[in-house]
Amino acid sequence: MKIKVIMPIVSDIFNEEIKEEVKYYASENTEVAVCNLDYGPASIESEYDEALSIPDFLEKAKEAEEAGYQGVISDCLADPGVKAAREILDIPVVGPGETAMYYACSLGSSFSIVTVLPNVISMLENLSKTAGVDGKLASIRSVNIPVLEVHDKVRLKKALYDEMIKAIEQDHAHTIVLGCTGFMGVAFELQERLKENGYDVPVIDPMFAATKMLESLITMKVKQSRLTYMTPPSKQRVKSRD
Amino acid sequence: MKIKVIMPIVSDIFNEEIKEEVKYYASENTEVAVCNLDYGPASIESEYDEALSIPDFLEKAKEAEEAGYQGVISDCLADPGVKAAREILDIPVVGPGETAMYYACSLGSSFSIVTVLPNVISMLENLSKTAGVDGKLASIRSVNIPVLEVHDKVRLKKALYDEMIKAIEQDHAHTIVLGCTGFMGVAFELQERLKENGYDVPVIDPMFAATKMLESLITMKVKQSRLTYMTPPSKQRVKSRD
Amino acid sequence: MKIKVIMPIVSDIFNEEIKEEVKYYASENTEVAVCNLDYGPASIESEYDEALSIPDFLEKAKEAEEAGYQGVISDCLADPGVKAAREILDIPVVGPGETAMYYACSLGSSFSIVTVLPNVISMLENLSKTAGVDGKLASIRSVNIPVLEVHDKVRLKKALYDEMIKAIEQDHAHTIVLGCTGFMGVAFELQERLKENGYDVPVIDPMFAATKMLESLITMKVKQSRLTYMTPPSKQRVKSRD
């Protein structure tokens, strides 16, 4: 099985770490490729960033399908470009945000998301509404750390843990979703730490969930419904200013 | 008052008609300007088209603010780019889709949208969910006429009328929203025709509603909340391939 | 354009201030008339008051239509008599409560109402449910000042500001609706003060919103749907004891 992870940002500095991470999540036989964008934002922390990331994400997604990949993941919790890519591809397209929410719902009666900045809260809240699981959303909290600073794992884990505790104690969250796909390699440790402190709750790593979901869909030979995601009609589409 | 209507498509053939139309809707003192995109799709009939339209829409919206316009309308029922533009502008940004839904809700206990193609139904349904009025949405129906063929007004009005009757009789709609901003100059005639046939229901022209809403917001000196639409952090954003 | 504002209370002491206020909100060409009731309560602070206000409100609304007014506003946030008046009139009838909620929804992902007394909270909550926007209602708070004491603007603004801050910080409101139409002439100042303190959120003056909405409806030539608000059948109706 060949899957493509598209980083919807212009930087390539995360590519290697992501590739290692997703290969670790994936089944032995799954071939994982990672790419980033040629144009778009350096990170996604707003509707604005998301909008700028989608056109080239769609190019990259189309190229992945043409190159024989069997599924695509958009590597950002806001699921940028997922809906549009589902229209133009005939292979499954998976978003880590929506997927992590479904995993969280299946494991407890409510969930909270702990994300990077307050800027993305409304965007993620809307995602929970179109995914249809806003009734189980306890809260969305942020650690107030920009995407490009999440590599400081000590600071990150401290901040995530503190917000998770608040999500559990104040917002009645029973399950936690990591709210940025850049929060790599911390889910299990945080889950263990919560457990040691009396809260035996699952912490969902969204890229882990997305990888397993995509593998499942490919194995099950299912993809997005063409009644929801119809093939766009042919027409003129000018893709850049020049 | 100076307002800017941005057609989120590359063609300029509608600009004059739109300008006349919006000037007719607007107050006497309102100055209306219309522009189209340099790059993007020829029309919006999918999530894919919407995604391609947003980057240049955002440029045009920013330019409008810098040129002293006091408010912006995205001229498409899917409200492309409205959320992102609200983040980067300090003047009100209005989408005709969301606005028409609120007008419809205020006039009856349920509403239906009659749009161009089945392709956009899920997109508009999601818009009703993020607008928070999906509980009043009776149905979304389509006339199966592409955007670029809506100029045949005789065919269009016949098809719209037929679907409106079905929306009322089968789906229990009490109010009708025209589901494409290209359906210009037909709302009142269709409303009259429905009334003659026993259905005294409002037919909302979405650009009429958006124009009045934008004028209201400017007069009231209010705009989108910065708690929902935070200013995006500064960062590198590569805006085209070249 | 001629519009009629009906104060659903027996006192006439507010009439002049309201008239000045609404004329300021309205377009230059809009002719504004204000009247109060002959019988009913001195103010509306309960379901009981609302019930007592409606019969004469309906008389006044009918007289307004007969006198050639093109639209009517019920000047109270609980929208007393709006639904019944919509049945018996053929001109648009607008309630400031419902209208302000739709304006608030269009500007942010959640809203709070700050009203006079706790007595009206359930009534306004029910209004949000029949308007279909309860999913976006963050909270309803009160300043604990009776309607007939809101003229002390210094005390009022202090109390409103304090509750708005709580609505934003504790209840996650992104938009504020002034919860009494007697809170005249304070919206903009409070909005500015919130902004200076870091919360750039819109504060909706409900009579301002209602005035603009009514003007819009008249201009758009739409009114309430007759499928929701059917004309009442003819029958004996004894209108007073004597």
Place this chain on the structure above:
Amino acid sequence: MKIKVIMPIVSDIFNEEIKEEVKYYASENTEVAVCNLDYGPASIESEYDEALSIPDFLEKAKEAEEAGYQGVISDCLADPGVKAAREILDIPVVGPGETAMYYACSLGSSFSIVTVLPNVISMLENLSKTAGVDGKLASIRSVNIPVLEVHDKVRLKKALYDEMIKAIEQDHAHTIVLGCTGFMGVAFELQERLKENGYDVPVIDPMFAATKMLESLITMKVKQSRLTYMTPPSKQRVKSRD
């Protein structure tokens, strides 16, 4: 136990039948009194009628409490005056509409209401929303017979049966609520007839349900919450023109 049934209409022609009916529903020891209004509508078939009925209903309700009655029922499916009366009385006030909906919910996964005229459908739909059970409402249908013609029981039962069958077969109703308190003495017969035709579903007589609910509340020594229905503040209230 002494309970008072208030007919929120000016005619007294139903009083005797209602009294017999409610005495049949009530426990042996319950003393039942029935009265009608001095002013108000001849029947309730619109928001307009409801509004006109409430002021004198509230007088009658207050008199009932003062005369030592222990509970009050507003005898109309729209529950006219129930919310306001709950504020001004210290004894339980019950509406047959809301009560019948709760009984219906407790007996099946969905319910339909079959009422008199299409005019009251939106009013009843709103009642289901404020009662919080709109999620279980399958449909509201009407027999198109005015209240003052429901005495023709043969025609009525035929029409009710036909709409009940449609509610079950087309709208997936599992429980039926009779949608007018004037539909007296027909629930059980219709329930039997549905059963003979393969649909063993409960048919709720709303006044029967309201009577039993009121007796329960009095026995349980509970009444409406003062946090929802606060005592109205003292003030001038002019109760009639003269």
Place this chain on the structure above:
Amino acid sequence: MKIKVIMPIVSDIFNEEIKEEVKYYASENTEVAVCNLDYGPASIESEYDEALSIPDFLEKAKEAEEAGYQGVISDCLADPGVKAAREILDIPVVGPGETAMYYACSLGSSFSIVTVLPNVISMLENLSKTAGVDGKLASIRSVNIPVLEVHDKVRLKKALYDEMIKAIEQDHAHTIVLGCTGFMGVAFELQERLKENGYDVPVIDPMFAATKMLESLITMKVKQSRLTYMTPPSKQRVKSRD
């Protein structure tokens, strides 16, 4: 009228108290019988306990119908076995949990449940969802006292009162449901104590509500809908290991 209360637990120590209590709730002519299980849990404090209680509850319910009882109550707030018993019996089956929630909804705009242990919160929350009234559920709180220790009424009442105050002040509950049918004989006293302290809110005793509801249903000659609770098809059912 003959009704059967089934304690879904193996102990018989509560039988006498329950019988006295229910006879006190019931009408004079109602004959009340109480029985417990032969196998099952000692108390119900988890989904696990509930599952173990249902098979013998269903035996006892069937026996009650065969012995001529006209209705059955499952004496536990989680309503164990109610749905299954409704399928196999032709007499009404009532659960105190669901019934108490409907009573609470009818008396105020929101309700909280105060129960024994945090273990049952999700179970009761799910019950509110299938009952369709989760929109009015303010919170579920627990006193952290196991079922088998609720006989210490002094400790119990102190703990219940404290949580009720929190439900009212922090969670905005307007009505209180006692969250365990073992909380016998305390509802009225707690209601009085809340009233003395400024909160005139109803406290619903769930077995009182269930008893009155069952009597109502029997009197009204209605029972659960066979469209929701269909008769199970015949088949092999092995009821115990041996």
Place this chain on the structure above:
Amino acid sequence: MKIKVIMPIVSDIFNEEIKEEVKYYASENTEVAVCNLDYGPASIESEYDEALSIPDFLEKAKEAEEAGYQGVISDCLADPGVKAAREILDIPVVGPGETAMYYACSLGSSFSIVTVLPNVISMLENLSKTAGVDGKLASIRSVNIPVLEVHDKVRLKKALYDEMIKAIEQDHAHTIVLGCTGFMGVAFELQERLKENGYDVPVIDPMFAATKMLESLITMKVKQSRLTYMTPPSKQRVKSRD
């Protein structure tokens, strides 16, 4: 990885087919064991059957954990015993009903379930409510074939196809869930046949989805939240009559 599939029925005739099927779904390294119950129903087609199946299912689930299995599936679309087993086990427990619904939601904007008999419709509807995805449930349809007759695959596939077409055309389903885990080996063929007839929609095989979900959870080292599914307190539990 070792997973245990528990058939919550007394017959062992399906065990071999299920084992082959699940091994086909599972990853190469996954060891699959299947067992049936010693006591319980022959099939699950009612709440009654479900209740009878759970006690021995829980025994078998506990034994599986003690025997070193890393996860358990309850092989029935009603997810019998899943919630209770999640309380008493420390390994993930997965239900095919809930899981298939989440998969369906992730692939389209609405889904329908096509099941065996009308008897189970309310039970599955309730499952969608506790899973939190009832907002996306278009309909539940049945083929009217008992579980023990689903082996006639020709008849089954014809009936399923016909109901799927109705779900799509009449109920607006965009995704289909097979509504019985006994519908083995037909999903892909039906999906292909729908596609040939113009409906390119995913058909979810619930045991396929449950198997992949369970493998994912084990790989991700997450399980059900202990805040939703608390460990039951110790107490006497009499597990059979003798």
